[in-house]
Amino acid sequence: MNRLVITILGIVAAVGGSAVVFVGINKLYDLTEDRYALFNAVAGGLVSAGVFGLVWGNRLVVSPVVVWLIAIAVGAATGYALGLFEDPMRRLASGIAGGAALGLVLGMRATASILPSIDPLAAIIWLAVGTGLGFAVSAVSGGQIDRLRSLLAGGAVGWLFGAWLAADFDGSRAEVIVVALVLGTLAGAFVGRRPFPNRIARGNMAVASRKYIFAGPALVFVASALLFPLVRTIWLSLLTGNPRDLQWTGLTNYGEILTDPGIIDFSGFGEIFSSNMFWLAVVLLGAGFVTGRIAGRRLGGNFAAGGPSLTMLAFGVILFGFALFTSIRGTIPNNLWWIFSVIVFAVSLGLAVAVLADRSKGENIAKSLIFLPMAISFVGAAVIWRLIYVARPPTDPQSGVFNTLWVQLGFWSDSTTASTVIAAILGVVVAGVVYLAWRGWQAEANAIVAGSLAIAAGLGYFIYRVVGPGIGGVAISELTGELVADPVLFIQETPWNNFWMMVVFIWIQTGFAMVIFSAAIKAVPEDLLEASRIDGATETQTFWRVTIPQIYPTIGVVVTTLVVTVLKVFDIPKVMTNGNFDTQVLANEMWERAFTQLNFGLGSAVAVLLFIAVLPVMYINIRRMQSERLG
Amino acid sequence: MTATSERATATRSRSAEPRPLGNRIYGFLRSIPTWFLWILVILWTVPTFSLFVNSLRTRDAQRGSGFWNAFSDETFPTLDNYQDVLFPEVGAGLGNALLNSASIAIVATIIPIAIAAFAAYAFAWIDFRGREWLFIGTVALLAVPTQVSLIPLLSAYSTGVRWTIPIVERTITLFPDLDLSGQIPSVWLTHTGFAMPFAIFLLHNYIAGLPKDLFESAAIDGADHFKVFWRLVLPLSVPVLAAFAIFQFLWTWNDYLIALTMIGGNREALPATIVVASLAGEFGAQEHLLTSGAFVITLFPLIVFFALQRFFVRGITAGSVKG
Numbered sequence A: 001m002n003r004l005v006i007t008i009l010g011i012v013a014a015v016g017g018s019a020v021v022f023v024g025i026n027k028l029y030d031l032t033e034d035r036y037a038l039f040n041a042v043a044g045g046l047v048s049a050g051v052f053g054l055v056w057g058n059r060l061v062v063s064p065v066v067v068w069l070i071a072i073a074v075g076a077a078t079g080y081a082l083g084l085f086e087d088p089m090r091r092l093a094s095g096i097a098g099g100a101a102l103g104l105v106l107g108m109r110a111t112a113s114i115l116p117s118i119d120p121l122a123a124i125i126w127l128a129v130g131t132g133l134g135f136a137v138s139a140v141s142g143g144q145i146d147r148l149r150s151l152l153a154g155g156a157v158g159w160l161f162g163a164w165l166a167a168d169f170d171g172s173r174a175e176v177i178v179v180a181l182v183l184g185t186l187a188g189a190f191v192g193r194r195p196f197p198n199r200i201a202r203g204n205m206a207v208a209s210r211k212y213i214f215a216g217p218a219l220v221f222v223a224s225a226l227l228f229p230l231v232r233t234i235w236l237s238l239l240t241g242n243p244r245d246l247q248w249t250g251l252t253n254y255g256e257i258l259t260d261p262g263i264i265d266f267s268g269f270g271e272i273f274s275s276n277m278f279w280l281a282v283v284l285l286g287a288g289f290v291t292g293r294i295a296g297r298r299l300g301g302n303f304a305a306g307g308p309s310l311t312m313l314a315f316g317v318i319l320f321g322f323a324l325f326t327s328i329r330g331t332i333p334n335n336l337w338w339i340f341s342v343i344v345f346a347v348s349l350g351l352a353v354a355v356l357a358d359r360s361k362g363e364n365i366a367k368s369l370i371f372l373p374m375a376i377s378f379v380g381a382a383v384i385w386r387l388i389y390v391a392r393p394p395t396d397p398q399s400g401v402f403n404t405l406w407v408q409l410g411f412w413s414d415s416t417t418a419s420t421v422i423a424a425i426l427g428v429v430v431a432g433v434v435y436l437a438w439r440g441w442q443a444e445a446n447a448i449v450a451g452s453l454a455i456a457a458g459l460g461y462f463i464y465r466v467v468g469p470g471i472g473g474v475a476i477s478e479l480t481g482e483l484v485a486d487p488v489l490f491i492q493e494t495p496w497n498n499f500w501m502m503v504v505f506i507w508i509q510t511g512f513a514m515v516i517f518s519a520a521i522k523a524v525p526e527d528l529l530e531a532s533r534i535d536g537a538t539e540t541q542t543f544w545r546v547t548i549p550q551i552y553p554t555i556g557v558v559v560t561t562l563v564v565t566v567l568k569v570f571d572i573p574k575v576m577t578n579g580n581f582d583t584q585v586l587a588n589e590m591w592e593r594a595f596t597q598l599n600f601g602l603g604s605a606v607a608v609l610l611f612i613a614v615l616p617v618m619y620i621n622i623r624r625m626q627s628e629r630l631g
Numbered sequence B: 001m002t003a004t005s006e007r008a009t010a011t012r013s014r015s016a017e018p019r020p021l022g023n024r025i026y027g028f029l030r031s032i033p034t035w036f037l038w039i040l041v042i043l044w045t046v047p048t049f050s051l052f053v054n055s056l057r058t059r060d061a062q063r064g065s066g067f068w069n070a071f072s073d074e075t076f077p078t079l080d081n082y083q084d085v086l087f088p089e090v091g092a093g094l095g096n097a098l099l100n101s102a103s104i105a106i107v108a109t110i111i112p113i114a115i116a117a118f119a120a121y122a123f124a125w126i127d128f129r130g131r132e133w134l135f136i137g138t139v140a141l142l143a144v145p146t147q148v149s150l151i152p153l154l155s156a157y158s159t160g161v162r163w164t165i166p167i168v169e170r171t172i173t174l175f176p177d178l179d180l181s182g183q184i185p186s187v188w189l190t191h192t193g194f195a196m197p198f199a200i201f202l203l204h205n206y207i208a209g210l211p212k213d214l215f216e217s218a219a220i221d222g223a224d225h226f227k228v229f230w231r232l233v234l235p236l237s238v239p240v241l242a243a244f245a246i247f248q249f250l251w252t253w254n255d256y257l258i259a260l261t262m263i264g265g266n267r268e269a270l271p272a273t274i275v276v277a278s279l280a281g282e283f284g285a286q287e288h289l290l291t292s293g294a295f296v297i298t299l300f301p302l303i304v305f306f307a308l309q310r311f312f313v314r315g316i317t318a319g320s321v322k323g
Helices: A002-030 A035-056 A062-083 A087-107 A119-141 A148-165 A174-192 A197-237 A252-258 A269-274 A276-299 A307-327 A331-357 A363-375 A378-389 A401-414 A414-443 A447-469 A495-522 A524-533 A539-550 A553-569 A571-578 A586-598 A599-629 B002-016 B020-030 B031-053 B059-064 B067-072 B081-084 B092-123 B131-143 B147-159 B184-207 B212-220 B225-236 B238-254 B257-263 B271-282 B287-317
Strands: A474-476 A484-486 B161-165 B170-176
Touching: A002 A035, A002 A197, A002 A571, A002 B092, A035 A062, A035 A401, A035 A571, A035 B092, A035 B131, A035 B170, A062 A087, A062 A174, A087 A174, A087 A197, A119 A148, A119 A174, A148 A539, A174 B067, A197 A599, A197 B092, A197 B131, A197 B147, A197 B184, A252 A599, A269 A307, A269 B271, A276 A307, A276 B059, A276 B147, A307 A331, A307 A495, A307 B131, A331 A363, A331 A495, A331 A553, A331 A586, A331 B031, A363 B031, A378 A401, A378 A495, A378 B031, A378 B238, A401 A414, A401 A447, A401 A474, A401 A484, A414 A447, A447 B238, A495 A553, A495 A571, A495 B031, A495 B287, A524 A539, A524 B271, A539 A553, A553 A599, A553 B131, A571 A586, A571 B271, A586 A599, A586 B147, A599 B131, A599 B147, B031 B067, B059 B212, B081 B092, B081 B287, B092 B184, B092 B238, B092 B271, B092 B287, B131 B184, B147 B184, B184 B225, B184 B238, B184 B271, B225 B238, B238 B287, B257 B271, B271 B287
Parallel strands: none
Antiparallel strands: A474 A484, B161 B170
């Protein structure tokens, strides 16, 4: 109960506090026109509170709370005076009085460890440099900035550096009082020198303030959570050592990463030539190219991308990618494999669902259910799929969906009756599919022919395995010679365990792709589709020649968004394997290096690699925004 | 009369298409794509459903057979797993962690919405120099991976931000050491910062599309930006604010990385995702609690999802599709 109260109080404080600050500042600036003195008093108090907050935070004064409260009071009083007096001399006098008072307080209560021994020469040089810079600024501004104020500001900063920051801290109380008094006087004169704004200027002040008040907080958050940390991470990636004592090391961290066999390892590359997948991919790519070439010749061009050639090329590319990424191992290839599979499958499945569900019966139910995993956390999804993938010891019954089916299939394919029944049922299906291909051939619908033949070939091979050599999760026990279950260790068996984790991600992200494609397809103008139908195009042709070109930009958006999301994938590998069994990805690698091994340099270098990987996406996004806003 | 004409039509159509059986098979097979849709739908639903069913089964039942055998269990359904994971006999349960999750998600949803709405208004309707570039620059940061900021942010929360002034070599503290790491406010601040680019992008698209006359007539009536924002823009933007709120709420509720980094070892402040993930790390003994734990943390997003799906979808599609 106590926890509940604390939680609620925390929420109310955070939300209420932020609201009060924002509304308060807006209300404050509403005062400028009619109640300028009040506005100035509050503003003066706030500025003092900020400056002396920094003093407090840096432990420059003893009894900081008292000093802070005095500073707020003095600041408010000075502000009030400046809001009241219009005569320049009285303004200057009250500014100097306020500044000097604050300086005096600061000097009197300064901690013993910061008493400077003033080096007159250094102080004068710095003062000269500061005023010189002030003069330059006012000269460059061409009279926009008041000459004297510019000199005062430059002088104050120069004095601060020369008399205090550059000095040795072994001086006396008198010296610190002198430093603070002069500093206060210069700053006070700077404030007091400002002319009294007339009614119009005060009105403009209120208007001009809004852009800072409205855009400011967001920009502060963006800068402090993204921009500065980014710069700092790039800097950290050039350092090495423990977090308390970092030393410059140049590009060593990057060298270490790129030569680490755990991160990128080409040694298995030769195996690609002994993998069936690779040769199948080569055959498919070749056949797809030849088919496209023949179709192209027939139409009088060079290459025509039709259903059969595209199908073969697409499958060829997928198989080639898988052959490549199962032979080159390591963190970076793993990440590339993630990007490859997630994009291929999430985009194609998302597009397929969007198209099939469009205007079909039960569209909304189908789309909701496909989209549902988007609401589930990666942690929840990882747990869900662990249950699906779980492999029990061979002697126990299986409880994971995949292994139950796989082991059962093994026993079936071993038994003559069961395998005959399976072969008979699938044989009928194959016959149907072949018939479909034949009908498609008659109707000159090449896509149907290619698709049906591909399905028939796959099923045929499956029947052969069931009847012939056997398929499924069984093995012959070496001890007893009996047939025993041999489940697949989906999470442990490398390299395919990577793919099983990608499946989880695809399961989640297909919904995202589908929702966006669905909206894009519905936005394709109806008259375009109508025109193509009137011209005699089939539904398939309309889809490939009209709908797809119309949604090209959307495909771009989905792909770039997915690239960014996939690069950041962390939770799924972390929860499912924690990077063991060769499943490391960059985000997890970064976390391990930085927060488990406490090697900030290496962790930052991995983070910078991630950042470099998204740079092309950032470039594309910026270009897209520019063109959208201009046209 | 009618019967004759019907028969005549039937005969005519049969003579036009000589293989009615073939056509029927052909039509049947042509509808395979539709089955494909529903097969996918079933495949997509089974995992979540199996988690739910398993969460209602005892440990032995879960280990002994697949979820589809649930109805042959004598003990099905049982709420013991929920009892054990929420209110265990030893140690703290998920209850505490769920409160932390709620605290993180509620605050890290409301504050970014407010801040981003002001900024989106400024980028859309307040004219100032550099506006275009600030906007594009902010939104471009959308693609920056969170990992890039983690180390500097964590060290800022745990030891403050110091800056060593060049030449004089004196170090000043810009952000004091508040010892925020391990505390929930550090997660609020981090989420707020990371949410900004997307929030500004989404809200700006909508707010910039409000009719211009509205702002002109308000300006003639003498309303300043604050009044226009408060009285006009906020009420009109409720749909997009809701869309972003749902998106951000699910994001922060489901977040694992940021909470793990910023809260780390402080068990008191851990959100539910981390507690469930650490259950997943303990193989064996706690495995059956994983199902109920995972379902508890999933249940809330699912409710939000089904109740407010329309807004959620709008949030995701807005801006990525033109027209």
